[in-house]
Amino acid sequence: MKNKIISAVLTATLCLSLVACGRPASQGNESNAPATFETPSSTAPVESSESYTITDLGGHEVTIPAPADIQKIVILSPPVMSFVVSAIPDTEMIVGINSRSFLTSNPQIVEKVFPNWKSVEASFVDVNFAVNTESLLALEPDIIFYYGDFQKKGIEGLNVPAVDFLMKGINSPEKMSVAWDAQIREILGTDTSVGIQKEWDHTNAKLESLLKNVGDQKKRGLCIKLNQAGSVVVMGSDSFDGWAQSFFALSGIENVATSVEGTGEVSMEQIYEWNPDFIMCFQDVPASYILDNSIEGQDWSLLNAWKNKQVFDVPRTTYAWVTPCADSPLFPLWLVSKAYPELVSNGEVRTEINEYYQRNYNVDLTEQDLDSILDNREATGI
Numbered sequence: 001m002k003n004k005i006i007s008a009v010l011t012a013t014l015c016l017s018l019v020a021c022g023r024p025a026s027q028g029n030e031s032n033a034p035a036t037f038e039t040p041s042s043t044a045p046v047e048s049s050e051s052y053t054i055t056d057l058g059g060h061e062v063t064i065p066a067p068a069d070i071q072k073i074v075i076l077s078p079p080v081m082s083f084v085v086s087a088i089p090d091t092e093m094i095v096g097i098n099s100r101s102f103l104t105s106n107p108q109i110v111e112k113v114f115p116n117w118k119s120v121e122a123s124f125v126d127v128n129f130a131v132n133t134e135s136l137l138a139l140e141p142d143i144i145f146y147y148g149d150f151q152k153k154g155i156e157g158l159n160v161p162a163v164d165f166l167m168k169g170i171n172s173p174e175k176m177s178v179a180w181d182a183q184i185r186e187i188l189g190t191d192t193s194v195g196i197q198k199e200w201d202h203t204n205a206k207l208e209s210l211l212k213n214v215g216d217q218k219k220r221g222l223c224i225k226l227n228q229a230g231s232v233v234v235m236g237s238d239s240f241d242g243w244a245q246s247f248f249a250l251s252g253i254e255n256v257a258t259s260v261e262g263t264g265e266v267s268m269e270q271i272y273e274w275n276p277d278f279i280m281c282f283q284d285v286p287a288s289y290i291l292d293n294s295i296e297g298q299d300w301s302l303l304n305a306w307k308n309k310q311v312f313d314v315p316r317t318t319y320a321w322v323t324p325c326a327d328s329p330l331f332p333l334w335l336v337s338k339a340y341p342e343l344v345s346n347g348e349v350r351t352e353i354n355e356y357y358q359r360n361y362n363v364d365l366t367e368q369d370l371d372s373i374l375d376n377r378e379a380t381g382i
Contacts, residue, residue, distance in 0.1 A: 058164030067189025077147035236260025251335035
C-alpha cells in the first residue's frame with residue numbers, strides 16, 4: 001500500500017503556487033521598512049505543570065498546554081516543520097503534517113533527522129490547505145502550528161490550541177528564523193542555548209570577513225521560482241513566497257529582478273536584458289535542463305550565467321534553503337561559494353554543513369549525503 005505522505009506529495013505537485021508557507025491575507029514588498037519583531041512572550045514560566053498563555057508571532061494570545069503535556073503536534077505550515085524537527089525531543093510527537101513540507105525537501109536528509117516522516121498522517125489537509133476537521137480531530141492533537149489567516153480557516157472553532165507563525169512585515173531570514181525557533185523552543189520547553197541565533201552569529205561573522213573583499217564588483221543573480229509550461233516565474237522583491245533578495249543581499253549579490261514586486265512571471269527577453277552572472281533554480285525544471293539548453297522555447301545560451309556554467313539548484317535539506325528554514329544560516333555561505341568561489345571553496349561549504357548537522361541534529365552526514373544537498377538535481381528528478 002502506498003505511503004500516505006508519498007501519495008499526498010504526488011498530488012500536491014499539481015498545485016505549487018502556495019508552496020512557500022501558504023497565502024497570508026496581505027503581505028507585499030516591504031523590503032525598505034525597518035524589520036522589528038518580538039520573541040514570543042508568556043504569562044507563566046514553561047516549567048509550570050499548568051497551561052499558560054503566550055502571545056504568538058501573529059499577535060494572538062493563545063493558551064497552550066505545559067510542555068510536558070504536549071505529546072501530539074500537527075503542523076500545517078510546511079517550512080515550520082524543519083524548525084520543529086530540529087527542536088523537538090522526539091519526532092514521534094508529530095502526528096499530522098502538511099505534505100507540502102516534503103515537496104522541496106531532500107528525502108535522504110529528512111530520513112536522517114525525521115526517521116518516521118513517511119508514516120505521519122497527511123491526508124487531513126489537501127493541496128489548497130483545506131482541512132478535513134473530522135480527520136484532524138481524529139489525530140487528537142495537543143497543539144497545531146499554522147501560518148496566517150489563510151491556513152487558520154480550517155481550524156477555527158476547534159477546541160485545540162493553534163499557534164500562528166506569520167510575522168507580518170518581516171523580510172529578514174535571520175529575524176524570521178530566529179523568531180520561529182524561539183517560539184517553538186518556548187512551546188516545547190527545549191534548550192534555547194543551542195538555538196539558531198548562535199548559528200546566525202557564526203555565519204554573520206564569516207560573511208563580514210569574506211565580503212569585505214568583494215568591493216563594488218558584485219555578482220548579479222537571478223532566482224527562478226518556477227519554470228513550467230513555458231512560464232518563468234522569478235523572485236523579485238521580498239514577499240511571503242520569495243526570499244531571494246534578502247539572501248542575495250546577505251551574500252554580496254545583486255538581485256537583477258528587484259523591479260518585480262514579490263514573485264512574478266517574466267519573459268525570456270527580460271532575462272536576456274538582465275543577463276545575470278548567476279542563476280539558481282528553486283523547483284520544477286532543474287538547473288540541468290538550463291545547462292543542457294534543452295527547454296523548448298527557451299534559449300539560455302545567450303546569458304553569461306549559462307556561458308560560465310553558473311546555474312545551480314537551490315540546496316535542499318529538511319526544506320529548500322531559499323525559504324526560511326532551520327538550515328537558513330548555511331545558505332548565504334553556499335551563495336558566496338557559488339558567486340565568489342575564490343572566497344569560499346566547495347570543500348569549506350561541505351565542512352560547514354557537516355559541522356552544522358553535528359551541532360544541531362547530532363547527525364554525521366556522509367559524502368553521499370553532502371552530494372545530495374549540493375549537487376544539481378537529476379534531469380529526471382523534477
